[in-house]
Amino acid sequence: MNERHRSGCPINLTLEILGDKWSLLIIRDMMFGNRRHFRELLHGSEEGIASNILADRLKRLLAQGVISKRDDPSHKQKAIYSLTERGVELLPIFAHIGAWGRRYLPVSEELSIRAQLLEEGGPAMWERFMQELRAEHVGATPGEQPPAAPTVREELQAAYQTVMTRKAKEAQEA
Amino acid sequence: MNERHRSGCPINLTLEILGDKWSLLIIRDMMFGNRRHFRELLHGSEEGIASNILADRLKRLLAQGVISKRDDPSHKQKAIYSLTERGVELLPIFAHIGAWGRRYLPVSEELSIRAQLLEEGGPAMWERFMQELRAEHVGATPGEQPPAAPTVREELQAAYQTVMTRKAKEAQEA
DNA sequence: ACAACTGATTGTATTATGCAACTGGTATGG
DNA sequence: CCATACCAGTTGCATAATACAATCAGTTGT
Numbered sequence: 001m002n003e004r005h006r007s008g009c010p011i012n013l014t015l016e017i018l019g020d021k022w023s024l025l026i027i028r029d030m031m032f033g034n035r036r037h038f039r040e041l042l043h044g045s046e047e048g049i050a051s052n053i054l055a056d057r058l059k060r061l062l063a064q065g066v067i068s069k070r071d072d073p074s075h076k077q078k079a080i081y082s083l084t085e086r087g088v089e090l091l092p093i094f095a096h097i098g099a100w101g102r103r104y105l106p107v108s109e110e111l112s113i114r115a116q117l118l119e120e121g122g123p124a125m126w127e128r129f130m131q132e133l134r135a136e137h138v139g140a141t142p143g144e145q146p147p148a149a150p151t152v153r154e155e156l157q158a159a160y161q162t163v164m165t166r167k168a169k170e171a172q173e174a
Numbered sequence: 175m176n177e178r179h180r181s182g183c184p185i186n187l188t189l190e191i192l193g194d195k196w197s198l199l200i201i202r203d204m205m206f207g208n209r210r211h212f213r214e215l216l217h218g219s220e221e222g223i224a225s226n227i228l229a230d231r232l233k234r235l236l237a238q239g240v241i242s243k244r245d246d247p248s249h250k251q252k253a254i255y256s257l258t259e260r261g262v263e264l265l266p267i268f269a270h271i272g273a274w275g276r277r278y279l280p281v282s283e284e285l286s287i288r289a290q291l292l293e294e295g296g297p298a299m300w301e302r303f304m305q306e307l308r309a310e311h312v313g314a315t316p317g318e319q320p321p322a323a324p325t326v327r328e329e330l331q332a333a334y335q336t337v338m339t340r341k342a343k344e345a346q347e348a
Numbered sequence: 349a350c351a352a353c354t355g356a357t358t359g360t361a362t363t364a365t366g367c368a369a370c371t372g373g374t375a376t377g378g
Numbered sequence: 379c380c381a382t383a384c385c386a387g388t389t390g391c392a393t394a395a396t397a398c399a400a401t402c403a404g405t406t407g408t
Binding site: 037038039042051052054055072075076077078079 | 356358
């Protein structure tokens with residue numbers, strides 16, 4: 001546990017935890033794809049993470065308190081990974097990263113529609129999403145409301161499906 | 175130039191460019207420390223980057239259009255690195271990363287005071303800072319005003335100095 | 349009993365990083 | 379005009395991180 005930090009700069013310390021090509025993608029899948037099991041995270045993403053890297057990153061994120069882990073009551077070997085409050089609060093960073101990438105990089109339409117809605121929704125939508133994530137991941141908070149349907153994630157997912165359906169139809173017609 | 179991307183997700187594409195432990199620190203120093211030369215970037219930061227890593231990252235950021243490079247008229251071998259519009263627009267991401275790190279990680283007071291002011295200043299302050307960065311880095315924009323004194327960077331720097339001065343006095347008294 | 353699935357681990361090859369020394373060229377002061 | 383310091387990098391080498399495929403032991407459903 002004797003960690004040596006390069007400096008006390010908040011940006012540097014954050015990069016020491018999240019500054020690699022996989023950590024944020026894992027959190028992205030937990031956050032937007034609601035993937036909570038090792039196998040879902042391993043095979044669910046487009047990018048194809050290796051199992052040893054996934055295991056290593058989950059361990060590190062766990063040690064840093066960005067995610068938590070508990071047993072799945074339905075299966076003795078299943079573990080459920082959840083975001084902690086720290087993890088949930090990464091959402092605005094994802095929103096900005098998504099907006100930046102969408103503006104300047106060769107994104108695909110179907111994978112950037114969520115980023116677009118999140119950017120258009122602004123901080124109010126982020127706050128709503130974070131409340132839903134807290135309910136799903138960090139457990140009950142006092143005075144908590146059952147999340148109104150549709151949730152933000154459902155909205156984003158529906159938009160993704162709409163794009164995919166249209167694209168499939170276009171491909172068929174062509 | 176035949177780059178293979180892992181996916182068309184905006185978050186993934188952004189991480190493919192900026193997802194390492196150094197790229198964002200270099201941009202941070204250019205943005206907040208106004209370091210524009212190789213040597214300034216090499217020796218100016220607390221974290222101590224190696225010269226070959228710096229050279230490699232500058233090359234990559236240049237290729238990705240996040241920074242630009244031009245000759246320094248005052249010295250035939252000097253190069254001046256500048257942020258492009260893409261680079262300037264990373265500022266909100268830095269603001270959020272700084273805020274997150276400040277909240278959850280063991281930051282030092284003097285190196286997090288800038289993040290605090292930037293968080294408190296909110297999007298309006300970010301926009302002002304980005305306008306100043308555009309003037310300094312990407313050249314004149316139509317209808318541009320000479321930046322009002324003090325600039326945002328000067329404000330941040332002054333706050334840093336205040337903390338450092340107080341800390342030095344406290345250390346002397348103790 | 350057995351196949352499929354669970355969260356991982358192991359071995360090996362490749363790539364990235366860290367560190368120090370070094371390069372060719374440029375300004376500067378005496 | 380020469381020594382010195384400075385400039386943006388490059389090179390060689392050791393170590394660390396990552397990628398990929400195969401494998402593991404325990405669990406579950408059939």
